[in-house]
Amino acid sequence: MTDHNVLLDQLRAAVGASHVLTEGDLSAWEREWRGRLRGKALAVVRPATTRQVADVVRACAAAGTPLVPQGGNTGLAVGSTPDESGTQIVLSLQRMNAVRAIDAANLTVTVEAGCILQTLQETAEKAGFLFPLSLAAEGSCTIGGNLATNAGGTQVVRYGNARELCLGLEIVTPQGEIWDGTSGLRKDNTGYDLRDLLIGSEGTLGVITAATMKLYPQPAARLTAWAAVPSLDHAVTLLGMAHGQLGAGLTGFEVMGKFALGLVGKHMPQLRVPFLEDDGAPWCVLLENSDSESEDHARARFEALLENAFENGCVTDAVVAENIAQARALWHVRESIPLAQAEEGLNIKHDISIAVSRIPAFVAETDEMLRREVPGVRLVNFGHLGDGNLHYNVQAPAEGDPKAFLRAEEERVNTLVYDAVEKFGGSFSAEHGIGGLKVHKLEKHKSPVALGMMRAIKQGLDPQNIMNPGRVLRTAAETAGAAK
Numbered sequence: 502m503t504d505h506n507v508l509l510d511q512l513r514a515a516v517g518a519s520h521v522l523t524e525g526d527l528s529a530w531e532r533e534w535r536g537r538l539r540g541k542a543l544a545v546v547r548p549a550t551t552r553q554v555a556d557v558v559r560a561c562a563a564a565g566t567p568l569v570p571q572g573g574n575t576g577l578a579v580g581s582t583p584d585e586s587g588t589q590i591v592l593s594l595q596r597m598n599a600v601r602a603i604d605a606a607n608l609t610v611t612v613e614a615g616c617i618l619q620t621l622q623e624t625a626e627k628a629g630f631l632f633p634l635s636l637a638a639e640g641s642c643t644i645g646g647n648l649a650t651n652a653g654g655t656q657v658v659r660y661g662n663a664r665e666l667c668l669g670l671e672i673v674t675p676q677g678e679i680w681d682g683t684s685g686l687r688k689d690n691t692g693y694d695l696r697d698l699l700i701g702s703e704g705t706l707g708v709i710t711a712a713t714m715k716l717y718p719q720p721a722a723r724l725t726a727w728a729a730v731p732s733l734d735h736a737v738t739l740l741g742m743a744h745g746q747l748g749a750g751l752t753g754f755e756v757m758g759k760f761a762l763g764l765v766g767k768h769m770p771q772l773r774v775p776f777l778e779d780d781g782a783p784w785c786v787l788l789e790n791s792d793s794e795s796e797d798h799a800r801a802r803f804e805a806l807l808e809n810a811f812e813n814g815c816v817t818d819a820v821v822a823e824n825i826a827q828a829r830a831l832w833h834v835r836e837s838i839p840l841a842q843a844e845e846g847l848n849i850k851h852d853i854s855i856a857v858s859r860i861p862a863f864v865a866e867t868d869e870m871l872r873r874e875v876p877g878v879r880l881v882n883f884g885h886l887g888d889g890n891l892h893y894n895v896q897a898p899a900e901g902d903p904k905a906f907l908r909a910e911e912e913r914v915n916t917l918v919y920d921a922v923e924k925f926g927g928s929f930s931a932e933h934g935i936g937g938l939k940v941h942k943l944e945k946h947k948s949p950v951a952l953g954m955m956r957a958i959k960q961g962l963d964p965q966n967i968m969n970p971g972r973v974l975r976t977a978a979e980t981a982g983a984a985k
Contacts (some may be wrong), residue, residue, distance in 0.1 A: 507541060508564045512546050515556035520547040524972060533582045534574060540583035545591045551671060551679055551710040554592070559677030561590055567967045568592050570704035572615060572646030577852065580703045580972050594645050597710060600624050608670060609685040611713045614645025628718040629955030633660040637836050641706065643710045651701035658887030659752040661930065664700045671711035672699055677962040683713040698958070703934050704969040706962045722796035724803050725774045725789050725828035728810070728819040729782035733861035736786050736886060739815045740857065743867060745787060752798070754887030755835050761883045764841035765834055768964045769816040770835050779816050786896065798859025810930050838883050842894060847903035848881065849895040849914050853922050855917035857889045867921045871895065874917060875910055885911045890931040903982030935973045943974060
């Protein structure tokens with residue numbers, strides 16, 4: 502038998518033959534969901550327990566075979582699919598989907614890495630709590646993937662990223678050892694913070710198998726408003742007013758450009774997009790206010806905020822949802838922008854973050870620069886203004902071949918946008934991660950000192966370089982080879 506066959510037999514012994522997939526249609530695990538990459542796995546291995554994960558990792562480490570940890574395969578940076586070599590093991594955590602325990606007094610829940618985000622939200626709600634992480638892929642993404650990429654979403658302005666929602670991890674190291682750090686402690690200053698090191702590492706430093714996450718009391722009321730604003734500067738001013746008047750009650754603050762909303766109106770005419778025909782509304786804002794007292798209290802505070810915003814010219818029109826159905830309809834419009842973009846055709850996506858105060862100047866300067874450098878380009882601006890994260894996307898010109906546009910212009914557009922982001926002191930990856938898509942950009946925009954520290958950590962924890970190799974960062978030798 503070949504070495505690969507020996508390894509495959511060991512993996513079958515570890516997880517059961519039916520959970521080592523080598524034949525048939527493996528596209529659900531091998532294909533990046535947007536179609537950017539179709540890899541080839543040596544096998545897809547589906548463990549059911551942490552001990553099985555450890556056995557799989559030990560076997561792969563002994564054989565020197567690379568592993569690609571995978572949750573829901575919903576990422577946006579090509580970080581969880583195998584390469585085309587046919588030599589990598591896809592380690593799917595989907596069978597590890599249990600909610601292990603809820604500690605009501607400690608306001609925590611411990612879940613396995615394959616638990617679907619929406620399942621965790623619903624479990625928390627049934628127990629009388631709120632788990633606030635919320636994003637478009639919540640019906641299929643997993644908690645392990647959310648933590649591996651430090652996912653953000655729509656409520657970061659109040660609750661933070663996935664990292665801020667996590668109190669502990671269970672990890673399988675690249676050597677196949679198990680570290681149980683799921684104690685749920687809020688204070689633990691005993692050495693380096695291994696939890697925060699593993700969160701956001703995209704499967705390159707170990708395999709997240711379980712996590713203890715924070716829970717919050719359910720708000721007594723949650724209200725949603727949609728406001729038209731005359732400029733991004735006014736949106737930033739409105740954000741400051743909302744912080745001042747709503748305080749911790751401000752749980753969502755999204756901004757959407759007119760062209761982005763126009764795509765929703767064009768491709769999803771069944772959805773009602775407020776103020777779409779209003780020429781004085783180049784931007785709209787979606788606000789959410791969560792209140793611990795009552796709906797009447799929440800509505801009074803919301804109306805006072807909007808009244809003040811009308812008086813100082815920050816808002817030109819607004820609507821407050823009267824019920825849950827209306828609120829969901831407003832959020833559905835916001836969440837439909839990426840789907841409307843896809844219907845319009847291929848586009849170049851940018852997940853960037855910039856200090857909120859500098860976003861209006863960045864958008865004005867970069868919009869003008871792109872329209873000058875790439876005639877006919879259309880700009881799809883929307884995102885989480887409350888935490889400084891924009892999805893600054895570039896749609897191909899209305900006339901012409903979108904595929905040809907991407908082939909000819911994607912790298913140049915990315916360079917122009919990321920250079921502008923760096924000029925404004927921002928980050929070219931806010932919540933989607935680096936994956937394999939942006940490795941070369943990390944090498945350009947991250948300082949040599951930071952890269953050296955990252956490589957030292959990777960070398961120290963994964964000296965064989967078997968954990969998701971080529972993702973997040975390359976070794977110094979790989980970088981030098983790519984430059985030749």
